[in-house]
Amino acid sequence: MTAFGARYAAALAERGRLCAGIDPHASLLHDWGLDDDLAGLERFALTAVEGLAPHVPVVKPQSAFYERFGSRGVAVLERVIAESKAAGALVLLDIKRGDIGSTSQAYADAYLDPASPLGSDAVTVSPYLGFGSLTPFVATAEKHDAGLFVLALTSNKEGPEVQHATVEDGRSVGQVMLDHLRRLNDGESPLGSFGAVVGATIGGADGAGVAYDFGFNGPILAPGFGEQGGTPADLARIFGPANANVVASTSRGLLRKGPDVAALRDEARRLRDVLG
Numbered sequence: 001m002t003a004f005g006a007r008y009a010a011a012l013a014e015r016g017r018l019c020a021g022i023d024p025h026a027s028l029l030h031d032w033g034l035d036d037d038l039a040g041l042e043r044f045a046l047t048a049v050e051g052l053a054p055h056v057p058v059v060k061p062q063s064a065f066y067e068r069f070g071s072r073g074v075a076v077l078e079r080v081i082a083e084s085k086a087a088g089a090l091v092l093l094d095i096k097r098g099d100i101g102s103t104s105q106a107y108a109d110a111y112l113d114p115a116s117p118l119g120s121d122a123v124t125v126s127p128y129l130g131f132g133s134l135t136p137f138v139a140t141a142e143k144h145d146a147g148l149f150v151l152a153l154t155s156n157k158e159g160p161e162v163q164h165a166t167v168e169d170g171r172s173v174g175q176v177m178l179d180h181l182r183r184l185n186d187g188e189s190p191l192g193s194f195g196a197v198v199g200a201t202i203g204g205a206d207g208a209g210v211a212y213d214f215g216f217n218g219p220i221l222a223p224g225f226g227e228q229g230g231t232p233a234d235l236a237r238i239f240g241p242a243n244a245n246v247v248a249s250t251s252r253g254l255l256r257k258g259p260d261v262a263a264l265r266d267e268a269r270r271l272r273d274v275l276g
């Protein structure tokens with residue numbers, strides 16, 4: 001198979017820069033006239049896939065919203081993954097896992113091996129047990145031509161307590177994570193397969209804050225677009241030239257347009273055009 005970084009670059013070139021989050025919040029199920037039960041979850045998730053997956057480069061189901069229904073919810077997630085892939089979207093499973101190395105290997109096998117029921121194109125991982133703890137994820141991604149999106153600068157207001165702290169050489173912890181990615185992606189073309197999660201909300205609306213070097217030659221997932229306040233202007237301000245490698249992720253803001261399949265499709269197309 002082609003490396004994830006190349007598949008990601010091709011998907012953005014073909015379908016634009018919107019990542020559709022498929023997050024079945026209880027409140028959204030209610031808004032769609034569905035019960036917050038397994039049948040509601042299934043109807044919601046598969047309708048969202050039908051409306052969005054054929055039109056966006058990346059879909060991002062958030063695993064927690066499926067896990068809350070137990071094993072049968074996870075079975076719905078398996079269908080979301082399979083049907084999104086069949087519709088031509090890359091699947092980025094949002095799991096934010098990270099643990100000691102031996103456990104990370106089990107997570108990597110569960111989520112990155114295409115033979116696994118939950119096998120996805122890429123996953124989100126947390127480097128905050130130390131970047132080296134991600135080594136099993138990196139090796140397994142390389143083995144299966146999959147990708148990783150490493151939490152670097154998250155969209156939540158609590159993130160800076162950890163991510164803006166500085167190390168001995170003066171770099172912020174968030175920048176250290178980006179620099180590890182630069183090493184992993186070195187020499188890859190058109191893009192490496194090791195990406196970062198950087199919120200579309202970082203730095204404040206006035207552009208004040210710490211400057212980062214996003215030239216690590218990899219994909220960037222920017223959650224916080226839409227519902228959390230991030231705008232296309234914020235993306236341009238935050239990422240500069242690296243904005244071309246960004247997919248802007250929105251979940252609630254997009255899903256509120258359902259349950260009509262055509263309305264979901266139209267909103268995805270509108271946001272794609274807005275993002276350019």
Ligand SMILES: O=c1ccn([C@@H]2O[C@H](COP(=O)(O)O)[C@@H](O)[C@H]2O)c(=O)[nH]1
Binds near residue numbers: 223
């Ligand atoms: O820094 C981060 C990392 C991940 N997320 C996830 O993205 C979506 C955001 O949903 P919205 O409804 O568009 O706010 C959700 O799945 C989060 O877990 C994030 O928000 N910030």
